[in-house]
Amino acid sequence: MISQLFLYHFDPLNFNRNRFSQSNLYHMEKTYYNPKDLKKFGNVSDFQKELGDKFFDYYNTVFADSALSAKEKSLIALAVAHAVQCPYCIDAYTEESLEKGFSEEQMMEAVHVATAIRGGASLVHGVQMMNKVDKLSM
Amino acid sequence: MKSLIAQSHSLSDPDVQLDIINNHNEKIKSLARFEQKLDEIDLFPLKPTGIEIFQINVGYMCNMTCKHCHVDAGPDRKEIMTRETLELCLDALNHEQITTVDLTGGAPEMNPHFRWFVDEVSKLGKHIIVRSNLTILDTRKFEDLPQFMADRGVEITCSLPFYSKRRTDTQRGEGTYDKSMKVLKILNEIGYGKDENLQLNLVYNPVGAFLPPDQESLQEDYKERLWNDHGIVFNELYTITNLPISRYLNFLLMSDNLEEYMEKLITSFNPGAAQGVMCRNTISIGWDGTLYDCDFNQMLKMQTNHGSPDHIKDWDLERLNNREIMVNQHCFGCTAGAGSSCGGAVT
C-alpha cells in the first residue's frame, strides 16, 4: 500500500487553493515553521511540476510495502526525522507510527537509535583527533 | 471521574454534540457532508442489507469511566433495561433472520436480569456476544460469570485498547491493565480463546486522536506480546475507530484535535467501508426500548426514523429491514480507512 500519510498530506486533489488566497499571499508567516504548512507540501510542485511529481512519485514508492513493510519504514522515518530534526516529519511520522501500531517505548527507542548514531558519529571522530595528537606529539 | 451528564456538562446534550461536529468553526462547516459522500457512491439513502444482529444496550451503568467512552457510562448512570423491555426483546428476536444477540452497555453484566436473559436467549439457539470490559469480572459479585458464560457458549468480546500497560491505563484508569490480564488468564483457564466454541476476542481502539493500525498486523503484535508477557491467548483482534461523540468528543475539543481529526476521518473516507457499515445488518435497542440504527446513534438520541418503528413494542422486522438509516457527520468514523464496526475493520 502506498504511504497513506503523505498521500493524504499532499494529494493535489485535496489541496485547497484558498490556502494561498489573499491573506496568505500578502502576509508571510511570522514564524519559520507552521504546522499547517505540512499540508501544503504538495504545493511545491506548483513552481516545478515535473520534479515535484517525480519526487512524490518516488516518495510514495519508497514508503510502499516491499522488502521492508510500510510499518517498518514508518519507524525508520521517525528515527531519521529526529536525526535531520525536521519538525514536519516528526509531526507526520509520530502520528504515522501510532497508526502503524507502535508503542511509545518502541518509538522512543527509534529516537535513541538516531541519537546513538548522531552521537557516535561525533565521537568516532575523536579517533581522528587522537591520530592528530599522536602525530603532533613527541 | 464523573460522567458528563453527572457533571451537567454541555456535551452530555446530543444536540450540542451534533452542532459541534457540524458547525464548530468555519473549517468544520466547510467539510464534506456524510450524506453527500454516500450520494456520490449511490448509497444514499443508506438502507439495511437485513437485520442479523440484535445489539441490546442493557444499561449505561458501568464500574469504569473510560476517557473515550461514547456511552458516557459510569457508576453514576442509572439507566438500566427492565425485565419487561427484555421480554419484548425476546419476542422480537425470535425470528430466524436474527442470528446473533450482542449485549453491550455500560457493563452489560451489571443489569440485574443479565443471567436470566442470557439463559432465555441461549434457549432460542441464538449466538450471544457479551461486550465485557474485563475488570467487572474481577469483582466478587461477578467472578462466577466467566463459567456461567462458558456453559452457555457465549462469545466474549472485550476491550483492551493496547497491549501495553501505559496506554491501557491512560484511557481506562490506573490498574485496568493488570486486572484485565488477570481476567484474561481466568478466561483462558476455562477454555476461552482455546476451545473453538469459546470465542474470546479483543478490541483495540486508539488512545488518542489517530486512526487504528492495520487490524491483521496489530493482531500479530497483540498475540505475540500477550503470549510472551503473560501466556495469554485469544481469537481475534478487532480494531475500532473512535467516533467523535460524547467523552471522546470532549477529549478532541480539550486537546484541540477536533478539526484535524474530522478532516482526517473525512479525507480517509473509503467507499468499500461505507458498503459494509454495521448499521446495515444491525439494530440497536436502547435501555428504554427505543430503536436505533447503531449504538452511536443511540447516544446521539437519533432514533430510527423515516416512518419505521422506533420502539421495541412496535417491532416490525419487515419495515425495519426497509428503513432509511439516520446518518450524520459522526458516521465518518465508520468509513475511514479500513472502516470500523463492532466487529472491527470492515474491509
Ligand code: SF4
Ligand atoms: S468504554 Fe466501556 S468500560 Fe469504559 S466506561 Fe464506557 S462502557 Fe464502561
Ligand code: SF4
Ligand atoms: S455511526 Fe451508526 S449509522 Fe452512522 S455509519 Fe456508523 S453504524 Fe451507521
